[in-house]
Amino acid sequence: MERMREGMAEIFYDNGTLFFAMPRDGMPYHPYWKTFMEIGQRCDDMNTDDNGNWSFFDEDGLLLGIQMVDPVDESGAPKESSLYWLRHIMEEDELVMFLDTVKACYAETLEEGDASNVTMVDEFTFRVDPEGPDKIDGE
Numbered sequence: 687m688e689r690m691r692e693g694m695a696e697i698f699y700d701n702g703t704l705f706f707a708m709p710r711d712g713m714p715y716h717p718y719w720k721t722f723m724e725i726g727q728r729c730d731d732m733n734t735d736d737n738g739n740w741s742f743f744d745e746d747g748l749l750l751g752i753q754m755v756d757p758v759d760e761s762g763a764p765k766e767s768s769l770y771w772l773r774h775i776m777e778e779d780e781l782v783m784f785l786d787t788v789k790a791c792y793a794e795t796l797e798e799g800d801a802s803n804v805t806m807v808d809e810f811t812f813r814v815d816p817e818g819p820d821k822i823d824g825e
Contacts, residue, residue, distance in 0.1 A: 706751055708749055708751055721751075731747070738755050739752070739753070739754040739768075740752065749775060757785060757788060762792065
């Protein structure tokens with residue numbers, strides 16, 4: 687969990703697919719796609735499951751990012767399949783922080799501020815510092 691508190695992570699969501707980039711030294715890249723390019727360049731190992739979830743690791747075995755199906759259901763509760771998969775790549779405290787942050791991103795994205803129907807969200811991009819998520823305007 688210390689890594690998640692040391693820098694600014696990024697969460698990208700597009701039509702049911704979520705991409706989470708772990709914090710790295712310095713500020714997140716702009717434009718946003720440089721984040722994906724850096725993970726591709728630094729990736730030394732990746733894992734997948736049968737549900738379309740991917741995890742990317744550097745040469746030291748540190749998690750760089752994950753791409754996964756939406757980890758929460760329409761009510762905002764974590765999907766059991768997502769929990770099972772995430773527990774294999776994250777510590778439990780990181781997993782809780784990650785899912786809480788995703789739910790906060792949904793709540794902030796929805797115009798009504800209500801995360802009770804997360805299917806209303808089509809796309810968002812957030813930078814997540816240790817204090818919480820901040821929506822990136824214009825993306």
